[in-house]
Amino acid sequence: MESKPKGKLAGFFHFPQGDGLSTDEFIKGLWRENPVLVQVLGMCPTLAVTNSAINAMAMGLATLFVLVMSNILVSSLRNVIPKQVRIATYILIIATFVTVADYVIQAISLDVHKALGAFIPLIVVNCIILGRAEAFASKNGVWASFMDGLGMGVGFTFALLLLGFIREILGSGSLFGISLFADSFQDWVIMILPSGGFFALAGWLLLFNGLKLRKKQAQPEQTREEVLI
Amino acid sequence: MTVDTIQPEKKEVGSFKMFQAMVGIGIICALAIVVTYQTTLPVITKNKAEALEKAIYKVLPGAQTRKNFQWDGQKFSEADPSDHSLKDVIYTGLDANGAMVGIAIEAKGQGFQDAIQVLYGFDPEKQAIIGFYVLDSRETPGLGDKIASDAAFQENFKALTARLDESGKKLEHDIQTVKHGTKSKPWEIDAITGATISSKAVGNILNHSAQYWAPIIKAHIDELRTH
């Protein structure tokens, strides 16, 4: 917990000493606490709309927008919102930005809106967003919350794109709608089905957890050697 | 005593405070939504109109301009093309010489997940469907949504017979969706493998709509031409 604010607006635009801290808030979402690959949150959009790279990208950016905006608003209102009604208020704020995102996507491209379909309204119930509002933005300053939302959002988009790439390339033989192979390419039908999302995610999780395991194993061995010497 | 070390509980927040906070935030949110809606509305309407325009020219190959006609239960009357609030509107597509190449009709029906909205081109001379376009669908990505993209499926609608029988009141043969690879009649639709339900839904929508419109168009074809 941070120290008790003096006035209502204290800590509103509180830039931490040096930029190291807020950079860390940003970096942690990309890798160490990646919402999809480490926290395994927000599985509904992760598995449902990543069957092509463009859908993954659009969903990732829409979530990024909602995440950043709701984090900023929740953080700036955190001293005004009574504890008892905070969840209801957060949902209200998130739903607002989702509606805004819905209209904006419609205005930018009807085709993308058509492709994402029912999944845009469902961003409201993406647990990453409520999770960050509750776990981070309600306890931290606006700048830190902004960096946190940005990091988590970019991390989410990155993970979705990883899935979208592999699923579109294998499932349809194309990337961003551009055909990559000759007609004789064998489509992996499973990859564009929801079950393919599970397999692709399992593959990435295997890779990332394996990397983590290697790193962990490498460390104690070194220390052990030092002790022996 | 331990009382000093434990941080004192925050003072109980009164109901009015909660009410105030929620209403206040509610108003901010409502404002944000309304402002976005108002700013994006013209763009969205324009996008939708353009999408419809594009779709009309897509389902009516060779059309250069279009005219809107509204059906009021008795006769067709020409409608303002920019008014999107009208019901029962069909679109005639005209080629460069002003001759009618076909009629584009919107149709809607239940799909696998939600309503599917389609636009199809109808040729009153050939009495056949000559083009098909999915305006809106929430079908399963990668499966059901192939009704909009699958080339082999689109091939069905290059010339899909919707001929009226002798009475002129209904179609001679219902438009039907059949299992993939078993299409043998010109009024049958070859389904997409793995997306039979969505394919069947398309067949039903087209059949339902053609059963309704084909007799009307046949009886009132002059009203559509003379204007």
Add this chain to the structure above:
Amino acid sequence: MFKKTLHIGTSPHIIGGSSTDQIMRNVVFALLPVAAFAVYTFGLSALLLLITALASCLLTEYFLNRWIGKSSPLSDWSVTITGLLYGLTLPPHLPLWMVFVGGVIAVALGKFIFGGLGYNVFNPALVGRAFIQAAFPVAITTWMAPFLPDRFSHIPGSTLTLPFLKPVYDITSGATPLSLMKFEHHTTDTYNLLMGMTSGSTGETSALLILLGGLYLIARKMMNWRIPVALLGTVYLISTVLHWSNPDIYPGGLFMLFSGGLMLGAVFMATDMVASPITPLGATVYGIIIGIMIYVIRVWGGLPEGVMYAILFGNAVSPHIDNFIRPRVYGTGKQWSKS
């Protein structure tokens, strides 16, 4: 540095004869006749397929373990079984690159990701096959006719398809007894089914050899006999009763028993030691559940064969079966378990 010379262990102090690798080795022995008959029936393509399946599973296991710094566990034979079983469930002239992909998936995502041997929720071989079935639905339902005259001299073109390309089929195709029954209402003779004179997956055709392998394992007490008995009994019972009520729609019990992958599945797949229940009653219930599922999928489902999905389903529920059936410790609460 001190070396401990006094070994203090907890009970049990008398260790039984059969260790993991011993049991696994015997399962491989039991599978060898089946594999040999598969090669005899389908020729070179089946041989190449089995080698590829084995190689893909062994290589994946080896490299993944090396990658995270574990010692290689290949000596316990379990991956060999996975590879063999996986190969035996595939159509004989499936492109080798697809076989390889499925083998990698089987070991990496069916077993390794859960923590290796002893931790897998599903039978890894079936996970690999399920993936191939969903990814390449056409290739995996294209069957090759058995006993082709040139099967030892000619390799089918589809087998040697280049990676990521669509296979081109150049040999006589066959239809499995089950798809003949489902789509053409034609029942194959039981004797042919028993002796493996039909078309089908590489290792599922000869019910007799599979049964003999199973009996060998049961005789050596290396297999839980309740599972195959309950499973086969359920399928036989349901199909006989329904066949008796309406022979036009429902195929007979013996046909159901000896056709498709039922024998292979019941004897070698459902009995996977890790993914099946451990209590005797649990094993019986597990067998019955799988049997019912197989019958439902085969007769009322959209697919002609349902053994794979039924066993995967059984794997998924098996921990719960054990949990329900676990005897209650005297004096504890009535609830089954809170774990």
